[in-house]
Amino acid sequence: MESSLGDRLEQLLGGSAVLPVDGYEVDGLTPQAVVRPADRLQVSEVLRWASVERVSVLPRGGGTRTGLGNVPRTADVVLDLGRLDRLLDYQPADMTATVEAGVTLASLQEQLASGREFVPLEAALPSRSTVGGILSVGTGGPLSHAYGLPREWLIGIGVLSPSGVATKAGGKVVKNVTGYDLNKLYTGSLGTLGVIVEASFKLLPIDPHSGTLLASFPSIAASLSAGRKLLHSQAAPMGFHSISTGVSRRLQDSVQAASQDLGLGDEETALSFAFFSGRAKATRRRMEEAAALLLAEGANAVQRIENSAAKGMLRWITDAPSEISPSSALVIKVSVQSKSAARTSAECGDILISGEKPDQMADPGFGSIRLFWPRLPDEQTGSADNEQPVLDAVQQTRQIANRYGGSAVVEYCPLPVKRQIDVWGDAPDSLAVMRNIKDRFDPSGILNPGRFLGGI
Template sequence: MNAIAQKLETIVGNSRILAWDAIETTRREQIQQAIATENYPCFVYPQTQAELAEVVAYAYQNQWKILPCGSTTKLNWGGLAQDVQIVISTERIHQLIEHAVGDLTVTAEAGIRFADLQTTLATAGQFLALDPTTPESATLGGIVATADTGSLRQRYGGVRDQLLGISFVRADGKIAKAGGRVVKNVAGYDLMKLFTGSYGTLGIITSVTFRVYPIPEASGTVVLTGNADQIAQAVTSLRASALTPVASDLLSQQLVINLDLGQGLGLVVRFQSLSASVKQQAASLLELGQQLNLQGAVYTDDEAELWQKLQQQMRSPTKPTEITCKIGVLPTNAVATLTQFDPHMGLIHTGSGLGLLRFDTDVNKQNILQMRDFCQSQGGFLSVLAAPPALKEKIDVWGYQGNALEMMQQIKHQFDPNNILIPSRFVRGI
């Protein structure tokens, strides 16, 4: 690997390439959680899209296996990559290209940090309607590659619904692009949706264009806690009502306790609109909770702190041995799913049925397979995002049961015929 590092120095310079021993400890640990190899890779930091393309082209010529990443916060998600020789980070390719305030769009390079972009957008009274894992360090490229967003999908949809255009480096080092910088754009194939959630297996994203939204005038959150049956009734009534929340999440019992919100299951619902509308909708939901004998509270001034604590509890495992699973079930079965599993931490979006479950180390392969069977019986799925490598070696982390595998393999072969981009990380070893 030191020999590879020396060869790449001619492209990026010796200050932007690190041999394994020179990588900081935390980052080495993150890489070790993502790969299955005894030959640890070198780490490369290109500073421009052209420089990145040159590195990839050189790797393609030498058939070196590549693991792309941004700031490495989600590097341990998915399967274990095999025989990786180079880790390429885009975090230094981080320029804001264009913010079209009047068109409600923004174009930025893949390495720009989500939190930094939000700060810039806020000066124009706008925001990007995503809430990714570790927002302070997550990069736009990593968010798109892992389709990483959370509660705001209730109102704004997922990453793929807000992505308007991308540019990327192909496996052979050529730069390509799709989409554009305007909301109404129908040119070319919809590669934006194809790349969203592809985990870097099709190419390395270099820039993205998103639609943005005006910052709402007011915001408020209602929290209801109590018996599972009453919470289920509250969710059903909310879904049938005229209320328009931007976020609506079910919380497991342990998560409710950790956040000091009460006892039992929790329902956290956020409203953002004009001030009078937020107050009226919050009051209506609070009244519904009282009718169902649920404990209720409204958060306004301390609302941001509540959501920050929720994200810290749910999305930031404190130990590398913890297991994080992404699940999907029919929204009507969300309450039954949380009560069935009783995870250490659990959150399910009531609108989509998507969610995250976190478990302590006493969960084994058989437990996961049983939970996966339950989710599939409820019309859904269970994938293991983060887990100790020893467990990932024993289990199919994706658990894909659909009929599109052959098509996915053909697409992978078309984009990366020599299989140099993250081999074995994606579904069925793609």
Template sequence: MEESLQGYSIDGVAPKAVVRPQHRQEIVDVIKWAAAEGAAVFPWGGGTQVCLGGVPDRVDLVMDLSRYNRVIDYQPADLTASVEAGISLDSLQRELAQGGKFLAIEAPMSARATVGGILASNASGPLRFGYGLPRDWLIGIGVVNARGVETKAGGKVVKNVTGYDLGKLYTGSMGTLGIITEATFKLIPLPVASSALAAVFPSMEAAVDAGSQLLKQVYAPHGLQVVDSSVAQRLD
């Protein structure tokens, strides 16, 4: 039991307990209990971004959302999808591909990274150059705040601009404003084809210069990343 709790450590601080809700009401109930007891709760998606943020004084409870992972609603014709926060990005992309659609966001370790965690940390990858950040594709969001109160913002249609965009406020908030439980995204058609090109340069300066030249071309890449030799050796 102690070893399993160590696996949920945040900056070396292990939680006293871990819960794994499968339903939204379970999330609400746990947060209400924690609020009444004064317990510190930390949401956990795939554990890929827990190194970010300040070092906690204590971790009373980790809420692992990986079992809260359904696709709630997928409308390929309307280019929208609503999902529970614990679904991994790779799993979501596979579901969307069956309808010929694609969510144009990227995150490190996408097989583990969850939608909620990606939004909470505003994680992204090289594709942000061509497609933007996760917040640019978010059109609706569900959150449970620190008192266990459910709130929703935005909607399920692409043209949805009324009032302050709370989705952008919650994106990058690192769980400090509440636990993200659901998200609705606008989608794009799945690309007919895509490819990646790797090139080796004699120096970092030469690589950066080549990248700058590429970005000036008519057909600029959607993503571009320059890495040093130690990172390049680890690439597949």
């Protein structure tokens, strides 16, 4: 009998690198082996072996976004990069840092705080989310309006090719056009082109003051309209978010306490968050003007929160999608032009699953709207009866996103539904180029097979 993949990996790296497979399932598939290499040399050995044996490899950071992407075609080996967790170089005066991919965002920010700096990456569950994972997913958070996406901050990258060959692009300087900008290619490629092992970032100084305005509005439409006005004023916040009642209901105690005077409770009420930071005086002026503007634009009430409590609010909004998703029947992130956010939110808000409207978290500055359709208590996942309404909702949401020139990514749905769709949506006309890239980088197709757009 052939030895198992786990046995062969043990022979390759030693027993301590191979872990039990429990808890490493990907979209219902249990991997044949989980390997946790001690360093990048071992990662390289695993890849070299896997590419020769044509064993599929699913790279993994903190496992916080494992559900993102299509159901993999195969899931032979999960490659856990958690031990590559060193800060390799940090020069506060250069405002740059180089880290291994497995370092968690929380640990990195803590180390950078010693130099009063931070990297503007945003992710839910930062004590688990790793730099490599955040780059692979490539998405931002509540302050994307100000900071953009991880792509804006990555200045250099170290990658192991699917056959284990070490390559790099970019460097450690903040301005660099030497060679092609492969930083951009790897960021957001969901681990389908290579395994990120090292990354260098451009940093920012930590603002001395931060504040959050919490405002209630009679409806999400009203809050989005006010938000647009605010974002286009001199008092513009770093980010503005509106959440519908259903999301507010799942508020943490801290947020509930802060928002108790805001007259929440009405079914239609929406809560909005405006995040500010900077020098104390300017931040206070912005918040003052912003509060006045929001009230003038129809807010029921506005609450001002400063410093650590304000940061807590930002943390909550960042984590909220991952906390709410598991109790949802379907979660879709729609990305459109910012001016279309309100209309997208209104139209998508009318799409029903079993009679239920979606809860919403909308960012009218960046142009993204997350829709969470609640899971019904008596729902039997897997039965054909229940799949159809979800599939229909996906279809309808896509039509709306397409109409506004945007995209709709299914972030969470029942497995039987997921098996029938491409979670990334319709392929753009550049898909052929994307396939060309994948075929050249990973000719044996061993990295995250099938998980990306168009089955890449």
